[in-house]
Structures are given as structure tokens and as C-alpha cells.
Amino acid sequence: MANKAEFKTSLLRMFRARIPFISIRSIERTRVLEVVQQLAEEINIPIYAHSLSHGTIDIKTRKPVNDDRSVAGGIDFAVQNMSQRQNLTFVFNEVSDIEDDNVVSRHIYDCVVQSIERGGSICVITTKSVWSQLQRLGMTLTLDAPNEEEMLEVVKECVTPYKGSIPIDWEESDFKMAATVLSNMTKIEAENVLATQMAKGSLTKDDIKELSQAKDKLFNDISGLEKVKIDASTLSVAGLDGLQQWLSTQQQLLTADLKARKLRPPRGMLLVGVPGCGKSLSAKFVAASWNLPLYRLDFASIQGMYVGQSENRLKEAFASADNAAPCVLWIDEIEKGLAANASDSSGVTTRMVGQFLFWLQESNAKVFVVATANDVTKLPPELLRKGRFDELFFVDLPAPQERKDIINLYIKRNLLPPPSTFTLDKLVDISEGFAGSDLEGAVRDVAIQAVIRGDAAIDDSLFEKCFQNIVPLSKTSPERIEAIRAWGRERAVPASGLTWSNIPNDKATSKRSIII
Structure with a gap:
């Protein structure tokens, strides 16, 4: 290579x-x-x-x-x-x-x-x-496809001659971002994509997103990976302020020159926590906000019946992700694919774990991994070592202010008339122990009534009734939820941005915190 x-x-x-x-x-x-x-x-x-x-x-x-x-x-x-x-x-x-x-x-x-x-x-x-x-x-x-340095020369050679002929709003940072997006494409492919963009008579900052979409079409059929379509207009995350702030710093590293300091590109994050609190949504949010394609790796789909087949498929999937870089790779419920299994006498899982760890450690492609896990105790301990992922976040049940933000988010998304301030505060109290999915379900029940009966039928009492009708997982399985939260207090950074001592109704002392 x-x-x-x-x-x-x-x-x-x-x-x-x-x-x-x-x-x-x-x-x-x-x-x-x-x-x-x-x-x-x-x-x-x-x-x-x-x-x-x-x-x-x-x-x-x-x-x-x-x-x-x-x-x-x-x-x-x-x-x-x-x-x-x-x-x-x-x-x-x-x-x-x-x-x-x-x-x-x-x-x-x-x-x-x-x-x-x-x-x-x-x-x-x-x-x-x-x-x-x-x-x-x-x-x-x-001879590999052009890397970012060579692609930057290709981009400038294509665009610079048109300065003065058409409006070009790109600055040096935009040229670098374009080179990052187009890397791993052939030279002629990159030239064709750039020429198509300039053919409309201008080159704006918004065209960077168009470059990403054009590349995405070339890598649309990727072995071992599932392309996930996302609609940025419907994606928004309430709460998780610490996670969002950390992500903004990681985005800057995509175009930064890291070679002088011997740093690798951002590798990604592992999200653990309570089911239904927005871990999977965060993967889509990252891809949408960074204007990057999103691919989902499903360990179940790469399992093979023959010796070595699963490992080869996993290797091909990672190679495909490297070729599609920069991109976001979403691994949902990673513990189901890499959990230790006493009945696995063939050692397939062990070899897949080793291959995954090797790729995480050695690949320099700009593939940002968003892995989620509900039962992190099933994961091999070597996966949680510092350096595998850039950060380990714990997504907890939303605090009161976060619940209010989430409720308002879904009310606005579903075009519902908002409840009174007094009732909104009451809904926050009623929803103690609710996950984000529980809050979404309660507001969705109100929206269903709005469709059937009209907005005139939506009042404060209907909001209260729909919220009181939800029985969250924290009440149906309190021991499981408390065990998950206890693990997160010791080992992970709160995705909310709060230290554990500042989280309402939590008696734990402050452990890890986000460094910005």
C-alpha cells in the first residue's frame, strides 16, 4: 500500500x-x-x-x-x-x-x-x-487512491483556474474539508464531482455537503455494511449537552493537521446506558450534523457458517468503511455481536473481537465509530480500555430540565398546541424515571388524538392522562436500570455534561467528567 x-x-x-x-x-x-x-x-x-x-x-x-x-x-x-x-x-x-x-x-x-x-x-x-x-x-x-494531501492538490488544480470566472466562496479550510471528503476516490472521480459542482456557475460552502453526497453514491453498495438514510430536518437531540459539546471539538479534528503531533483521526465513542435514552439517535445526529454518510454494521449479517467466514466478512466490512471515509460507522448494541459466549467452542467471537480491536487501533482512515451498548457487562474488558474509543459516555435517564427540553422538542415536532406552563412543570414531575423513548411515546399518544379529534380537543388534562398512562422501564425493571446506572457512575462520562454529584436525586460522588 x-x-x-x-x-x-x-x-x-x-x-x-x-x-x-x-x-x-x-x-x-x-x-x-x-x-x-x-x-x-x-x-x-x-x-x-x-x-x-x-x-x-x-x-x-x-x-x-x-x-x-x-x-x-x-x-x-x-x-x-x-x-x-x-x-x-x-x-x-x-x-x-x-x-x-x-x-x-x-x-x-x-x-x-x-x-x-x-x-x-x-x-x-x-x-x-x-x-x-x-x-x-x-x-x-x-498505488492507492489519492490521500488527503494529494487530493488537496487535485482540488486546487480543478478549482483555482476558475477563480474570477465564477463566484468561489471557499477558503483554505473549505479546500481541506473537500479534500477530506473526496479522499479514497480516484483522481478522475474527484475531478468529475468537482466539475459537476462548478457547472452550476458557482462554488459555495454548502457544496461541501453535495460533494459528500456524490461520493456516497459511488460507495452506495458496500460489502458488509448497510447504508442508513437520514433526514437532517427531523433529527434533533435535546439534553446530552456534554456529548454535543464534545462532538463539536471532534469535528474540528477531521480537517486538522494531526501528523506533526503524531495523532490519529478521531476514532469514535462508545455510548452505554439506559435503553431508550437516545444512544442510537446520537449516531444519526452525528452523521447529519457533520454532513457525513452513515453506515450500520450488523454483526448478525456477517455471521457465516464456515470456518473463517465471519472473520473475513468483518475484515471486508472494515475495509469498505475505510474506503468510504470520511463517514460515520454505527454499531448498534455491540454487546450482541462481541459478547463472550461460553458455548462458542470454535473461537469465532474471540477472533472477531481481536480483529475489531486491531482495526480500531491501527486504521488511520477517518471513520468515526458510534457504538452503543445496553448491557456493557457482556463486553470483553479489553474493548473498554482507554485508547480503543476516544471516549466512553453514559446516557442516563434525563434530568428534570432535560425532560422539559425533550417534551418541548416532541411537542414542536408533532405540531401540537403546547400545554400551560403549570401543566408542563407537572408533566416533568410525572415523568420522573422516564427515558427519552417514554417521553416520545407519551407525546405521540397526544398527537394521535390530535389527528383523530382535532387540535381543539388537545388540552392540559389530555397531556396529563397520556403521561400517566406510561409505565417506564425504570419501574418495570428497577434492579436492571439501577445496575446499569451504578456501572456508569464508576466508569463513564455523563453525556448530559453534568458531574454525577450535580445530577438531581443521585447520591453518587463525582467520578469522571468531560474534558473540553
């Missing part, structure tokens, strides 16, 4: 070492040939490139030297010239059927043997594997 600068350095060394066979793995032939042409000019060696559309050309002068466009004709031309001249290099960029032992791969094999005797070099640009006996005659090199 190599970016353009690393690729160019490695290829230069191979050319100078006269490696007889070089297989270059890349889907971008044009970028590879650009580097080859630069090297041909820098080290002044004769390099010829063959394609099915142009035959063989001198890569420095772009002049044709052999009109035979077939691969066999190109190889014969290479053999003929290498028998007469030393240190020639031939690049073939449209060769198929070289994965196995066949006529084409053996023809190239004979050509490589000839190049060994004459100090020549045969390069093949391909996206497939190479016949093992052929590959053992040389070396392999990979």
Missing part, C-alpha cells in the same frame, strides 16, 4: 535496480503512467508504454514506435528491441488473463527472461493477481 510519493520513490528504486518484472496494482492507469513519465524524464531512461488503443509509444515524446495494438504484438516488439539494446523498460497497461498459467502469462514470462539477460524491465499495470511463477521473477508495487 502506498500513496503517490511513496509509490514514485519505490518505483524509482526498482527502475534503477533494473528489476526484470514489476507488477503494479492500481485501478488508475493514468496516474501510474503520469509517475512513469516523470521518472523517464528525471532519470533519462528509455521507457515505452503499450495500450490496446495506441499500440506502443515512447512515453517521453508520446510518439508511436509500433502500431501493433495487440498484447502479443507489443510483447514481441519488446523482445525484439531488448535483444538489440540494453536497459529498456516496457509498460503494459491493458493485459488480461495473467492470473494463471496460460499463453499470455507464459509469453510475458519469456519476455521477462529475455529482459534479465539485457538489463531490461517489464511492468504490468493490473488490478488482479499475477501467475505465481511470473511474479517470482520480480516485485509488486501498489
Whole structure:
């Protein structure tokens, strides 16, 4: 794996070492040939490139030297010239059927043997594997899609010439954000997306979101991941002020230069707490507010019946997420996929945990993970170690002020006439122990009556009746809820932003707090 600068350095060394066979793995032939042409000019060696559309050309002068466009004709031309001249290099960029032992791969094999005797070099640009006996005659090199640094150059090269011709509102931070969004796309894909945006006659800050959506369409069918459609107009989070404040600082790190301080991009957060308090909603909120695509990883869908199948599917899913970066990866109820299982004699879960931890630790892609858990006691302890996730938040039952904010949020969303101030305060008291989903359900019952009977039938008494009709989980299963809260007091940061000693009706001393 190599970016353009690393690729160019490695290829230069191979050319100078006269490696007889070089297989270059890349889907971008044009970028590879650009580097080859630069090297041909820098080290002044004769390099010829063959394609099915142009035959063989001198890569420095772009002049044709052999009109035979077939691969066999190109190889014969290479053999003929290498028998007469030393240190020639031939690049073939449209060769198929070289994965196995066949006529084409053996023809190239004979050509490589000839190049060994004459100090020549045969390069093949391909996206497939190479016949093992052929590959053992040389070396392999990979050119990745443009990283953020290279993509920033691509973005500026595309946009800068149009300054003065069309209104361009982008500042340096916008160029960096665009490069972040477009990273892992091919150069031509990025150029096409940018050209499409500028074709409307302007380039505004809002177009950054359009770039993200355009990239999302290219990665819409991702192996192992489910694309989650979100409507930003319907997403809002009441309460959880500490979590929202922390997220705003993490967003800044997406475009910040972290290499000098040896920091990796934000890895994400683990949300634990009481069911129904907004953990899953937070994943959608992050993606919507950051204008990033949201993908959901479902461990149940990647479980396979054969040995190693589950681990391979999980690896492919993480690789797909890296390619789609920047994005938000939502892992809902993570304990159900990675919980220790005494009956798992095959060790599949253990290996999946190890693979997940390795990816969390080593991947440098800008994939922001939002993992949620209800029963965190089932999670392996190594997943909770500091450094796996950037932060561990506890989402508790909403405090009085948070309940008031949530009630007002759903009243406004459902277009209901608000209750009196006195009744609203009474609803806050009635809803002691309610989760966010309980509050939503109570307001939804009022909205249903508004649809059936009309807004004129909505009064304070109906609000009270609907709220009194809800029996929250904190009352039906108080022991379970208290156990979850006890765990959160010791190990997690309150998502509300309050310290535990400041949370009403909580006798716990202050433990962890958010650092902003």
C-alpha cells in the first residue's frame, strides 16, 4: 500500500535496480503512467508504454514506435528491441488473463527472461493477481487512491483556474474539508464531482455537503455494511449537552493537521446506558450534523457458517468503511455481536473481537465509530480500555430540565398546541424515571388524538392522562436500570455534561467528567 510519493520513490528504486518484472496494482492507469513519465524524464531512461488503443509509444515524446495494438504484438516488439539494446523498460497497461498459467502469462514470462539477460524491465499495470511463477521473477508495487494531501492538490488544480470566472466562496479550510471528503476516490472521480459542482456557475460552502453526497453514491453498495438514510430536518437531540459539546471539538479534528503531533483521526465513542435514552439517535445526529454518510454494521449479517467466514466478512466490512471515509460507522448494541459466549467452542467471537480491536487501533482512515451498548457487562474488558474509543459516555435517564427540553422538542415536532406552563412543570414531575423513548411515546399518544379529534380537543388534562398512562422501564425493571446506572457512575462520562454529584436525586460522588 502506498500513496503517490511513496509509490514514485519505490518505483524509482526498482527502475534503477533494473528489476526484470514489476507488477503494479492500481485501478488508475493514468496516474501510474503520469509517475512513469516523470521518472523517464528525471532519470533519462528509455521507457515505452503499450495500450490496446495506441499500440506502443515512447512515453517521453508520446510518439508511436509500433502500431501493433495487440498484447502479443507489443510483447514481441519488446523482445525484439531488448535483444538489440540494453536497459529498456516496457509498460503494459491493458493485459488480461495473467492470473494463471496460460499463453499470455507464459509469453510475458519469456519476455521477462529475455529482459534479465539485457538489463531490461517489464511492468504490468493490473488490478488482479499475477501467475505465481511470473511474479517470482520480480516485485509488486501498489498505488492507492489519492490521500488527503494529494487530493488537496487535485482540488486546487480543478478549482483555482476558475477563480474570477465564477463566484468561489471557499477558503483554505473549505479546500481541506473537500479534500477530506473526496479522499479514497480516484483522481478522475474527484475531478468529475468537482466539475459537476462548478457547472452550476458557482462554488459555495454548502457544496461541501453535495460533494459528500456524490461520493456516497459511488460507495452506495458496500460489502458488509448497510447504508442508513437520514433526514437532517427531523433529527434533533435535546439534553446530552456534554456529548454535543464534545462532538463539536471532534469535528474540528477531521480537517486538522494531526501528523506533526503524531495523532490519529478521531476514532469514535462508545455510548452505554439506559435503553431508550437516545444512544442510537446520537449516531444519526452525528452523521447529519457533520454532513457525513452513515453506515450500520450488523454483526448478525456477517455471521457465516464456515470456518473463517465471519472473520473475513468483518475484515471486508472494515475495509469498505475505510474506503468510504470520511463517514460515520454505527454499531448498534455491540454487546450482541462481541459478547463472550461460553458455548462458542470454535473461537469465532474471540477472533472477531481481536480483529475489531486491531482495526480500531491501527486504521488511520477517518471513520468515526458510534457504538452503543445496553448491557456493557457482556463486553470483553479489553474493548473498554482507554485508547480503543476516544471516549466512553453514559446516557442516563434525563434530568428534570432535560425532560422539559425533550417534551418541548416532541411537542414542536408533532405540531401540537403546547400545554400551560403549570401543566408542563407537572408533566416533568410525572415523568420522573422516564427515558427519552417514554417521553416520545407519551407525546405521540397526544398527537394521535390530535389527528383523530382535532387540535381543539388537545388540552392540559389530555397531556396529563397520556403521561400517566406510561409505565417506564425504570419501574418495570428497577434492579436492571439501577445496575446499569451504578456501572456508569464508576466508569463513564455523563453525556448530559453534568458531574454525577450535580445530577438531581443521585447520591453518587463525582467520578469522571468531560474534558473540553
